[in-house]
Amino acid sequence: MSAALGPKLVEVSDLSLAYLHEDRPLQVLFGVTFSIAPGEVLGLVGESGCGKSTVAYQLLGYRPPSARVLSGSVRLSGVDLLTLSRAELDRLRGNRIALIPQNPASALSPGMRVGRQVAEVLTAHRRASGGSAPKARAAELFEAVGLPEPRRIGRRYPHELSGGQQQRVAIAMALACGPDLLVLDEPTTGLDVTTQQQIVALLAELRRRKRMAMLYVTHDLGLLAQIADRVGVMYAGRMVEVAPTGILFSQPRHPYTRGLIASIPQIRPGERLGKRLRGLLQRDELPPGCPFQPRCDFAEAACAAELQVLEEAAPGHEVACRRWRALAPPAAVPATLRAEPTEAAPLTPLLALDSLVVTYRAAGSVFAKPVAAVRGVTLAIERGETLALVGESGSGKSTVARAISGLLRPSAGQIRFGGEPLAGLLRHRPRELRRIIQYVFQNPDASLNPRMRVGSILARPLEVFFDAAGADLRGRIARALDDVRLDESYAERYPDQLSGGERQRVAIARAVVAKPALLLCDEVLSALDVSVQANILDLLKRLRAEHHLSMLFISHDLAVVREIADRIAVLFRGELCQVGPSRVVFQAPMHPYTHALLMAAPSGPAAIARPVEAGEPGPLRPASGQGCPYAGRCAWQAGAICEREPPPWLEAGNGNRIRCHLSLSELEARALWRAEPRQVEGAIRPAEGRATP
């Protein structure tokens, strides 16, 4: 759908804004201009710090006290929101413009029942008079957003609801007065991938029915393919490209947009177009002209000096780059899929888990019943192999890693290393075994001691494991930094002087410097920006090859896992659902949960129709220990047998094993997800796409 002609609902023109920070003003928006037609969905995408959230809040007329508008206007149906008084804004907010917040857990008042929080929007804008009418209307809204027990859920407090339910409440609150415009500030960050998919599907459905306009802010480009009509790309506070969604993905003109699209990890092979982004945004080193010039592969000298403005490259497609005409369409980069390991598999695997069971008690209470985080997991990692553990939060994947590393004691079952049983707890293991298994954590901010210089951080394992000292020690530190492509001078720096990606490199260097045989990577990319993720992934692959490492790679992101793992194991609530080589795991037949994960994963322009699956993840039921762990949430559930009996292992060939009561042929038939990509023109309409090619 091309941009609608006629009066726009929202017109932002030349918006510039700065924050007064201590003494110096920090400008965050530079002449941002865009518009939204009635009923249109505009996506706003960019790295963290690009100013997209700031723009979104201007549509609500909201500025923190330290912000100053330097120029421009934000018009809603012709009225400039920046000039309105608080009382006038109060009339508009929640009424004609509504916000769906990033973090519903903190955006809902903790001491007020959710029903009341929705009702007060209705009363404030006179959509329902007093008495029971607001509560009844709130219940209707809860039903419309798919909350269970809509009449009774209003009496709950926010903390009693799951993340997905909280966000649905926020959506209900936003819809209460039938706004013309919805502003969504990264509404699905922090939610599980399947929940994320359900929320996005809900939004798409509501949008279709109610014809609301939306400004959808996100850093996840892939998500926008499902819901946005047009997409605006921002970089360093400037709008650099605006285009209809399909065209943006298929014919990106701005070098930054190209890099962004290329950095999205793909589940399907052979899809990457163009080179990934390199480098990082350094705010203090921006040239006066185009801010992207330092990182741009196509930049000329003049780019740094000339200010770029949005030009029309095609009807409805604007680009802020003086070289857009000269840029050739991006070339397809062959996907670097993991080659088959050439060594013949030796007889004893490097690491073997045998019916591993790990339980722990809920923190703080002596009386709570123990929870089995991991139950009956049997896995093996061969030398030189990378095994991925995939699952959502609560699946037990971190627990497995902690048990392997010796932080948690197995309650039952055995862990064997090189054929020999491994002592459960760290203190019973000899130094060699502690050295040979190394752990890299998710959050680089927490895994480095802020009071230690990088050099000392790297020195510790060398001192402890190799008794290194003096010049030898310094030499090894320098080599370790070089290994992760950090300059020698980094040894003198403190972690807070490094960016997130650099810190993660140091954390990886620290693990690799101990010369381990097995590397445990626990969601090591999840805390990083998309463009940085790609670089760290490449780093890991290179180190793995150079140092002959085996890896246990834990992630919830299937696309990342596809690139780096030889074999993939899928976990749900502590039990294995499927194990197999990464080539085959993503092909039918597959476990229903694997299928749900694939369907929920955003994958950019090749999105196909995805019917939302039943089974909203509710609060964790205590693990009954009987039957299939996925029963009750499974869209393909066979029947009562799933709740009663544990499912058997099915051999699907090629080393692929699936644990399900259904037969392989049934699993094959039901799978909707296909591995081959399909190019779709224009905007994606979930309701219109067809399921099978």
Add this chain to the structure above:
Amino acid sequence: MTLIRLIGGRILLSLLTLLIVSALIFWILEVLPGDVASRIMGRDATPETLALLRAKLHLNDPAITRYLRWLGGMATGDFGTALTSSRPIVQILEPRIFNTVLLAGYAFLLYLPMALIPALIQAVRRDRPTDHALSAVTLVLLSMPDFLIATLLLVTFVVTVPLLPAISLVDQSSTALEYFRAMTLPAVTLAVVMAVYAVRMLRDNLIEVLSSDYVRMAELKGLSRRKVLLRHALPNALVPTLNITALNLAYLIGGVVVVEKVFSYPGFGSLLVDSLQLRDLPLIEATVLIAAAVYIAANLLADIGAILLNPRLRAS
């Protein structure tokens, strides 16, 4: 966990703490000094007087027995007999506790507006001149010891402008008005000290609430400033306020000691000091234990209040 179990657990914990405190007090006063009798009587007591004292206080019994006997007595209401006056301690305590409770209540009533109003003003006018000015005043007052504030008040309202009595001696025969006049200066002193202590924390707390996500969300729903403040900000600010109030009650118990002494107000605090000066062992033990018990009870009430007010804490 259900509410009852949660609250019950807290109560048990408090009782445990009280038990440990009692043991601590007993240990400090009767075990640690070694020879208690000579400690009480002083350096120049004769051996005969010492022996008499030991017999009277059963000091020759093993420590455990004495402790349990004392503890049992305190628990059942038999607080023993004062050494110096030979009166039952309960009799001595009653009027004193009554006076102090009155004083504390009066001080508390004065303290609440003294603390809340500046904190609210400061939170709403954050980082503006009013905020800085109030912070400066608070800091200066905070730095003055309570006996200095008491003295200044005394000088102002007794010497310079003779409104109130210098000495607040009251007894059963005093009228309500005399009580009121006698209590005012000590109460104001206590109120000022508590208020300046609390204002800073209340201000920080209110600022945190005012800049929280949910207050911002409430504003962005289109609620007026008043509704946002009253329905979303203040209720959520209440819980930490309770905590601060409990801390103030704790101060109060220590603070009355000095303030009552300055104004010669016959309350619990001055009793404590007197008993220490007279080295009246049973009286000291009883008063210190009661002081600790009141503090523990105040904390317990604050905890329970927090649980009841904050639905999040009720979830296990």
Add this chain to the structure above:
Amino acid sequence: MTLSAAPGLTQARLPSWRRILRRAPVSFHIGAAILIVHAAVAVLGPWLAPYGISQMGTGIPLSGMSWAHPFGVDQLGRDIFSRVIHGSHIVLLLALSGTGLGVAIGSVIGLLSGYVGGWIDNIVQRLLEAVISIPFLVLALLAIAAAGPQLAGSPLLVVLVVALVYAPRVARMARAAAIEIATRDFVTVARLRGEGAWSVMRREILPNASSVLLVEFALRAGYAPVLIGSLGFLGFGMRPPTPEWGLMMAENRALIIISPITVIGPGLALASLVVGLNLFTDGLARLIGRTAPRNQA
């Protein structure tokens, strides 16, 4: 006054001297200035004071403020202003050493207990709660009563009592800090290397807790003069004729109606010291908070 164990404080690095002078808030500078004045008076006072400690007959007893006697003259004819000057080092030394000792003991107990955890930590926590349940002043008086006649009136007793009162509260803060720091992954990394508890405490936990402990020290030091003054005022501190400020206020209180300045003078001196300490502490906490790292993407 208590500060919660804000995670920001446990993440901040102590800034270098230049950074301190450049980025410190106003309160820090004013507080430091006041403290320097007090320190100067404490050191140089005895030479600069117009009269001696117990010099009598310096003026008309109980005469009020005058240029010759800014704080008046007490009933024994001693110049209060000079006595205040002579006594300034007392409060300063007692406050700093008492607080220092209390913070040192409390830190060790708190950090160890918080890191080790388990049933040891449980017991320590119960004990700490119990001692903290006894209000400041009451505990101090109790300790003095228990100390006996030999120590009574000696500066050592005051120092020990201040340390005793502060140690449990500091321990509680240190424990909270240790617990918070121990949850962070770099501590887990150290444990995975097999480092013992002592090594982890020294290298990983203590450096990160030092900001918290420094602020605790400053905070407690700010209140210590008040505590010492209260003890002196009640007569449980040092003995006459020591020119301890609290004691002096009590001594002259009987005739306050005639010559209030003799009481208020030492009181203001005490208050000014505390103002300086509080401002300094406030500025220090904010300065350290500002150097806490801002998370980058």
